[in-house]
Amino acid sequence: MPDWILKYWMQWLFGIITAGLSTVVGYLYKKVKKEVDEQKLIKEGVLALLHDRLYQACMSYIAQDEITVSGLKNLEYLYRSYHDLGGNGTGTELFESCKRLKKVPDGTHIKKGELS
Numbered sequence: 001m002p003d004w005i006l007k008y009w010m011q012w013l014f015g016i017i018t019a020g021l022s023t024v025v026g027y028l029y030k031k032v033k034k035e036v037d038e039q040k041l042i043k044e045g046v047l048a049l050l051h052d053r054l055y056q057a058c059m060s061y062i063a064q065d066e067i068t069v070s071g072l073k074n075l076e077y078l079y080r081s082y083h084d085l086g087g088n089g090t091g092t093e094l095f096e097s098c099k100r101l102k103k104v105p106d107g108t109h110i111k112k113g114e115l116s
Contacts, residue, residue, distance in 0.1 A: 043085060050082040051091050058094035066102040 057075060061067040067075075079095040 047082065047085045047087050050078055050085070051087055054078050054082055054091045055094060058098050061098050061101060062094075066104050067098055068104055068106050070106045072098065072103065
């Protein structure tokens with residue numbers, strides 16, 4: 001009789017342990033998947049913000065038909081992050097257009113409402 005009890009209790013014990021581990025693994029999988037999905041959404045949001053900022057600044061400089069040295073450096077900083085996150089297309093075209101603009105010294109545009 002002790003062999004019979006030992007044999008079946010061990011099977012039950014391993015079954016309970018397996019079920020517990022399966023539950024924990026399932027919970028961790030769902031949690032990690034949620035974090036990965038959330039991280040993807042954050043990346044897309046940051047990319048959208050960088051694109052918008054790059055677009056606004058480039059359009060302003062293109063309208064002026066010139067860009068300050070510090071303005072170009074700022075655009076390079078924005079564009080590098082934008083590009084490294086996977087952005088391209090419109091942002092790249094605008095940045096390349098700004099690189100071709102006439103460079104002017106910093107402090108040239110001091111009028112209210114304009115970029116310096």
